[in-house]
Amino acid sequence: MSEIILSAKNINKSFHDPVDVKILSDISFEITKGEFVSVIGKSGCGKSTLLYILSTMDTDYEGDLYINNELMKNKKESELAIVRNEYIGFVFQFHYLLNEFNVLENVMLPGLKLNKYSKEEVEYRAMEKLKMLGIENEALKKANQLSGGQKQRVSIARSLINDPLIIMGDEPTGNLDNKNSLIVFDIFKELAEVYNQTLLIVTHDQSFAANTKRIIEMADGRIIRQ
Amino acid sequence: MSSLLIKIAKELLLARWKQTLVAAIGVTFSISMFVALLSFMNGLNDLLDGLILNRTAHVRIYNEIKPSKNQAINLSSQFQKSHNFINSIKSSSSRLSIYNTEHIFEILDKDKRVLGYAPKISAQVFFTYGTLAITGAINGIDVTAESKLFSFKDYVTAGNAADLKNVPNSIILGKGLAEKLMANIGDVVQINTTDGNLMPLKVVGVFQSGLQDLDKVQSYSSIATAQKLMGKSNNYLTDIQVKLIDIKQAPKIAKEYAALFDCDAEDIQTANSQFETGSTVRTIISYSVGVVLLIVAGFGIYNILNMLIYEKMDTIAILKATGFSGSDVKKIFIYIALSIGIFGGLLGVLFGFGFSVIIDNIPFNTPSLPTIKTFPINYKALYYLIGIVFSLVTTYMAGFFPARKASKIDPVNIIRGK
Ligand SMILES: Nc1ncnc2c1ncn2[C@@H]1O[C@H](COP(=O)(O)OP(=O)(O)OP(=O)(O)O)[C@@H](O)[C@H]1O
Numbered sequence A: 001m002s003e004i005i006l007s008a009k010n011i012n013k014s015f016h017d018p019v020d021v022k023i024l025s026d027i028s029f030e031i032t033k034g035e036f037v038s039v040i041g042k043s044g045c046g047k048s049t050l051l052y053i054l055s056t057m058d059t060d061y062e063g064d065l066y067i068n069n070e071l072m073k074n075k076k077e078s079e080l081a082i083v084r085n086e087y088i089g090f091v092f093q094f095h096y097l098l099n100e101f102n103v104l105e106n107v108m109l110p111g112l113k114l115n116k117y118s119k120e121e122v123e124y125r126a127m128e129k130l131k132m133l134g135i136e137n138e139a140l141k142k143a144n145q146l147s148g149g150q151k152q153r154v155s156i157a158r159s160l161i162n163d164p165l166i167i168m169g170d171e172p173t174g175n176l177d178n179k180n181s182l183i184v185f186d187i188f189k190e191l192a193e194v195y196n197q198t199l200l201i202v203t204h205d206q207s208f209a210a211n212t213k214r215i216i217e218m219a220d221g222r223i224i225r226q
Numbered sequence B: 001m002s003s004l005l006i007k008i009a010k011e012l013l014l015a016r017w018k019q020t021l022v023a024a025i026g027v028t029f030s031i032s033m034f035v036a037l038l039s040f041m042n043g044l045n046d047l048l049d050g051l052i053l054n055r056t057a058h059v060r061i062y063n064e065i066k067p068s069k070n071q072a073i074n075l076s077s078q079f080q081k082s083h084n085f086i087n088s089i090k091s092s093s094s095r096l097s098i099y100n101t102e103h104i105f106e107i108l109d110k111d112k113r114v115l116g117y118a119p120k121i122s123a124q125v126f127f128t129y130g131t132l133a134i135t136g137a138i139n140g141i142d143v144t145a146e147s148k149l150f151s152f153k154d155y156v157t158a159g160n161a162a163d164l165k166n167v168p169n170s171i172i173l174g175k176g177l178a179e180k181l182m183a184n185i186g187d188v189v190q191i192n193t194t195d196g197n198l199m200p201l202k203v204v205g206v207f208q209s210g211l212q213d214l215d216k217v218q219s220y221s222s223i224a225t226a227q228k229l230m231g232k233s234n235n236y237l238t239d240i241q242v243k244l245i246d247i248k249q250a251p252k253i254a255k256e257y258a259a260l261f262d263c264d265a266e267d268i269q270t271a272n273s274q275f276e277t278g279s280t281v282r283t284i285i286s287y288s289v290g291v292v293l294l295i296v297a298g299f300g301i302y303n304i305l306n307m308l309i310y311e312k313m314d315t316i317a318i319l320k321a322t323g324f325s326g327s328d329v330k331k332i333f334i335y336i337a338l339s340i341g342i343f344g345g346l347l348g349v350l351f352g353f354g355f356s357v358i359i360d361n362i363p364f365n366t367p368s369l370p371t372i373k374t375f376p377i378n379y380k381a382l383y384y385l386i387g388i389v390f391s392l393v394t395t396y397m398a399g400f401f402p403a404r405k406a407s408k409i410d411p412v413n414i415i416r417g418k
């Protein structure tokens, strides 16, 4: 049952500006398929930094990162882009939708980039995701015409479009009120339980974390509990 | 795949359509100026070339007065093996006339490279009118051939060129010469040849070539009149002016004829090399103005793209986070630059054509150029092609550096910065 999707081995990271500061020390853990993991820890302990490394956007670190049993080290920038496109879905604290496009197109973009399905299929799939998140009526609105909670649901839909191995979120509810936070949490929970979706979510929200299956707690760049 | 990138480029461009329009107008302006300038300058080149070149034989067959190449001593068998030095050689009174003209005409008639030819007699004469005696030149010409090949008729501004043929003992004077002689059409002028012959000729027209120096000394008569004047037989000719189908072949053909007919043959390129220089300078001027304008437009595009990239940092970051590579992002911005170039460039050649038509219709009357009524324009398709190519090259170069900058944006920095 426990198919390993992501594995970090002895990841270390330092910033050199202005002086050498070690931000992450010896981070090692594994995530198996279908796990709903939350990462918690005090502000400044390195959660976001870790997430950027795991998402392959930050390549300046020591240690090994495996995604889908592939070593990410020594991969070219364009190869990492493909990994992100195919295997990883992102949800940020800020929605980061493209205002030039409407909701449906925003969701479709990574799917069109993957180029696995035809345009019509991608559109159909995008509509399915929007329906699943209850925002199919907003499909043709421009991204900046939506409320904060709706925007966050659109970015979740976008993160799902390529059926990623793992969804990563950096405080996806951090910018939302209680009601919307709950909605987003319920969506994640449904994804994990109904669709066996793997999730790795950084959060400050204690109650959010308490409801996830597994909690990774960090302090001063180390994992102190997992 | 690239259609997706083009769509993204289009949306980014439309989101800032006012700025991109300004950038495109910059390109349009410079390309239209470039095309109009080049067309005008080359029209001018054609005009000035035409002033001389159209009226000049491509190959002129004649006999030069010069010392014999084979001096007697060289022919002597006794001195065959030695170096012979002869000082102060003088030309003998060798004939100016071309030998065996019938034979030459036959060959020219058969030569496929020849468009046509016009025989001519040129001679130095004195014009006397009352007490006045003025040196000048008289050209005995075949009016029909001369008009057909060298547009002679167009330059006869008063009187009728055909009268030269129809009225016996007639002459057409250069405008400057006619003024000096105070001769009007219908008057009779006295011609003195260098050999002392005297003959009255009736003025039937005035000729204006556009080159004042020429018009002060030249005059025209029929070949028969000139022969009579010179006291020569009716096969006396001093020049045969040949017009070719391809002017570029003139030097080669001139050499060939010189050997074939055993006489001198001068090609147009050798005779008028100074005209090339003027044309080249005008062409260089138009290209440099065009290139300068394009560089300015290029900086406009560069600025707009830099601004666009600065504004669209978030978009670039999210595209990269969701799986677009640096080279995808670069392509998007190159597409934006190129579409500004294509749009601006196409509009530019269109406006360039418009400007050319306008210039072409501006009246331009000058007494020295009787055949020209408006400013000259050369509508060569090549200038439009160069305009399009230039606009694409400049916009690509202007887009390249901003696009590369965009491709290097680190999404982590942007996302963390929020
Ligand atoms: N570019 C950088 N250069 C130097 N230091 C940095 C840089 N980015 C982050 N840091 C430092 O690294 C540490 C970890 O930052 P990080 O953003 O990972 O914390 P975090 O756990 O996500 O905090 P929060 O919960 O507030 O988001 C912080 O002390 C921060 O000051």
Ligand SMILES: [Mg+2]
Pocket: A047, A048, A049, A170
């Ligand atoms: Mg953080």
